[in-house]
Amino acid sequence: MKTLSDPLKAAPPSGAQAQRIHAERFTVLTPDPLPLREHLFDDRADLAVALAEAVAADLRAAIARRGHARLAVSGGTTPRAFLIELSKQTLDWAHVTVVPVDDRWVAPDHPRSNERLLRETLFQGDATQAQLLPLRRPTETPESALLPVLTQVANEALPLDVVVLGMGEDGHVASLFPDLQRRDIGLQPTGRAPVLAVRSASAPEPRITLTLSAIFTAPSLYLHIEGAKKRGVLDGAACDPRSKLPIRSVLSGAPVVPMLFWSP
Numbered sequence: 001m002k003t004l005s006d007p008l009k010a011a012p013p014s015g016a017q018a019q020r021i022h023a024e025r026f027t028v029l030t031p032d033p034l035p036l037r038e039h040l041f042d043d044r045a046d047l048a049v050a051l052a053e054a055v056a057a058d059l060r061a062a063i064a065r066r067g068h069a070r071l072a073v074s075g076g077t078t079p080r081a082f083l084i085e086l087s088k089q090t091l092d093w094a095h096v097t098v099v100p101v102d103d104r105w106v107a108p109d110h111p112r113s114n115e116r117l118l119r120e121t122l123f124q125g126d127a128t129q130a131q132l133l134p135l136r137r138p139t140e141t142p143e144s145a146l147l148p149v150l151t152q153v154a155n156e157a158l159p160l161d162v163v164v165l166g167m168g169e170d171g172h173v174a175s176l177f178p179d180l181q182r183r184d185i186g187l188q189p190t191g192r193a194p195v196l197a198v199r200s201a202s203a204p205e206p207r208i209t210l211t212l213s214a215i216f217t218a219p220s221l222y223l224h225i226e227g228a229k230k231r232g233v234l235d236g237a238a239c240d241p242r243s244k245l246p247i248r249s250v251l252s253g254a255p256v257v258p259m260l261f262w263s264p
C-alpha cells in the first residue's frame with residue numbers, strides 16, 4: 001500500500017503545486033489486489049489436467065461429506081479441454097449433479113449451447129452417470145421458463161460444492177455482463193434469486209444464468225482464465241475499487257478466496 005506525505009502539513013501551495021497536491025490528496029490509493037490463490041501453467045493442456053484433478057478431489061470430498069456433490073461449470077470455448085479431462089477422473093459420478101453456470105437460449109443441439117458442450121465433453125464414459133441439470137427449457141424465452149428453472153436449481157443444485165468460472169474479455173462471468181440491467185439481482189453476493197434471465201447487447205441471444213448469490217454458495221470457487229488480454233482485465237479489476245466489471249464483484253464479494261488457474 002503506497003502512503004503519501006500529508007499535504008496539509010506541507011508549506012502553503014501555489015498554482016501548479018496546489019494542483020499536484022490536490023490531485024495527490026484525492027488519489028485513490030492503489031489497494032492491494034483482491035486476494036486470489038494463483039496456479040500458473042505455461043501449457044494449457046497441463047492446466048486442464050490440473051484443474052480436472054483439483055475439481056475431482058473437491059467432488060470426492062463433497063460426496064464423502066454429504067453423500068453427493070454439486071458442480072457448476074462455465075461454457076464457451078476455454079473449458080473444453082478441462083471438461084474432457086474431468087470426465088476421465090475416477091469418482092462416484094452417480095452422486096454428482098452438474099449445472100451450467102449459464103446457457104444461451106438456443107436449442108440443446110445448437111453449436112452455441114452450453115448444454116451441448118457438456119454432453120460432448122464431460123458426459124462421457126463413467127461421467128455419463130452424473131445428473132445434468134440444464135438451465136434451458138423448450139420455451140420461446142428464458143423469462144417464460146424462469147420460475148421452474150429457478151425452483152429446480154434451488155431445490156436440486158444449491159448449495160453448490162464447486163464452481164468453475166470463465167471470464168469474457170469484457171470482464172463478464174457466466175452471463176452476468178457489464179451492461180447487466182438487474183445488477184441488484186445478478187451481482188449481489190447473497191440473498192437474491194439464484195437464476196436470472198438476461199438480454200444483453202454483449203450476447204447474440206437471450207441468456208439464462210446463475211447469479212452470484214447462487215455461485216457464492218460453493219466453498220470451492222475456481223477462475224479458469226487463458227490469454228494475456230483476459231489476465232489484464234482480471235488484474236485491472238482486482239486493483240481498481242471503482243471497477244464495475246462483474247469479475248470485480250466476484251473478487252470483492254466471494255466468501256472464499258477464488259483459485260485462479262491461469263495460462264498465457
Ligand SMILES: O=C(O)[C@H](O)[C@@H](O)[C@H](O)[C@H](O)COP(=O)(O)O
Binds near residue numbers: 074078103165174175
Ligand atoms: O456461456 C458462456 O459464454 C460462459 O459461461 C461465459 O461466461 C464464458 O465463461 C465466457 O464468455 C468466456 O468464454 P470463452 O471461454 O469462450 O472465452
